[in-house]
Amino acid sequence: MKRAGFTTVWLPVALLLPQLSIIAIFFYWPAGWAVQSSFYLQDPFGFGSTFVGLDNYTDLGRNTEYLRIAWFTVIYTCLVTFFSLAIALLLAVKADKVIRGARTYRTLLMWVYAVAPPVAGFMGIMFFDQRTGPITDLFQTVGSDFKLGVNYTDTATAMVIAAVWKQIPVNFIFFLSGLQSIPKSVNEAAIIDNRSATGRFWQVTFPLLAPTTFFLLIINITYALFDTFGIIDTLLKGEPGNNPMTLVYKVFLDGFRGNDLGGSSAQSVILMVLVLILTVFQFRLIERRIHYT
């Protein structure tokens, strides 16, 4: 294959510049700033700051509330990722079987994707409303009293459900197109080779979906960690109280409500490192086992 090349250095640089400057301005610059301010203690009234070294970090390690939130975030991320992937995969497998009506089905599911996270959170509030929410009613019929914003577990459940609901369409679309790219004859060969539909799914279909699943896994973990902010904020109505929250929400709360910019910066730095480790880990460990066709 003939490789095209640039004759000058400046053209490629100029072409890359917009992208690079966006990354620099919106990521590296604030990230660098966060790292720097995580070593300082800000005066709550804005009168300068003092260098405190690693104090902000060590404080976090000793803060039981922070550790509790970290633990909740881990569980929350696992639940949201697992359920939004599993439910989407189930729906996609079912949709893949129906050829007719698949379009309607797909469009209906896709609408949810257009819903913004805070709106999803708001819809969550309506569903889980103490007096009028249909899901609250549902819980009541089985004899449980659902108290959004009051009961810790109830609020956590609502957060997970709203976040999962919001993420299913994206996963569904990717899974469906992944399923449809598996040649029909491969499935048919499997039908002749294996009587059990479950066996065929786990031995043939699922391995062939692995690249899609891996990609979605990364996307979903990132989503659960960061993009559910809007949902959580709306569900908590800005009144965290004793309610569950994720690390990202805690960063916001400490920095903007508590005016503890140093501590909040330290938390962001920890989050950044966490994501970095996670991504490296995923690519190193999981991707090697995946077969790309």
Added chain:
Amino acid sequence: MAVVTLNAVGKTYPNGFEAVKPSSFTIADGEFVVLVGPSGCGKSTLLRMVAGLEEITAGALQIGEREVNDVDPADRDIAMVFQNYALYPHMTVRKNIGYGLKNRGTSTDAIEAKVQEAAKMLNLTELLDRKPSQLSGGQRQRVAMGRAVVRDPSLFLFDEPLSNLDAKLRNQMRIEIKALQRRLGVTSIYVTHDQVEAMTMADRIIVLNGGEIEQIGTPAEIYHSPASTFVASFMGAPPMNLIEAWIEDGAVRVNDGTLLASSGNRTVGPVHLGIRPEDVQLAENGQIPFDISIVEELGARRLLHGELGGQPFTVHVGKDVPATAGQTTVHLKPESLCFFDPKTGKAT
């Protein structure tokens, strides 16, 4: 190994299209039957009904002693080779070949032994640890064969297994598949639209047209005594010459009055006279004028295209027969003539 019986088996798709009209035939134990016909005539549909991949909407299908209309494909004791091979991309060649055995509860040792045996038979031993993406088209084809052979089924089904290969490889694989089938003695149904494959591989050919069986017969029968003008022109390259003629007073004549042949005791009226291009001889002082317009050199042979009685006509001669464009006369071998009813197209 099994006898396969179709009893008025037909297929109407959910959209109401009748892809296969109720068809009946029996395939003998160990027989190699080729289904041939133009694109869209229902070959794959028929084969896939036998495989169980497509529901049978009319009639009954028997494999061996058993009616299998409602039997799961995995339980029909069949193996199928697909046009695009349909190998499992994430499995090695070894796993691809062994997958069907594994799901039938064969022990790991037995699977390995059978896979090795099949691999040896198909020259795949060196390739057992590769993935399908690391194989050439011909090798993939062999793996697909291996996957069928290893199961030792009672029926092989092939859906245009060679159509993705280049001409040379196709010729080679054609012979290999046929030899393998002979050796294993497994009843086989083979779908193709390539008439050379049909002629060379088949014990019996079934010619399909528009979802209907036009003719069932040995390659020689199909070639020399086609049951209809469709079969006559579909099988053979170049196809059989068909001339519109008229029978009267015991003679067959074209419009301009040229006498083509004696009609025996056939009824008076219009007829389509068929003759294979190689059954026509150039004759120095023949009775039938032939106007050659194009001479096609094929190396070993020559095709002479032209007109006979104002109708297109082709003659096939050996390379030793000199021929140039222009007027000549021909002789038609009387024993090679076929007569068709112009209205129904059927042989009379």
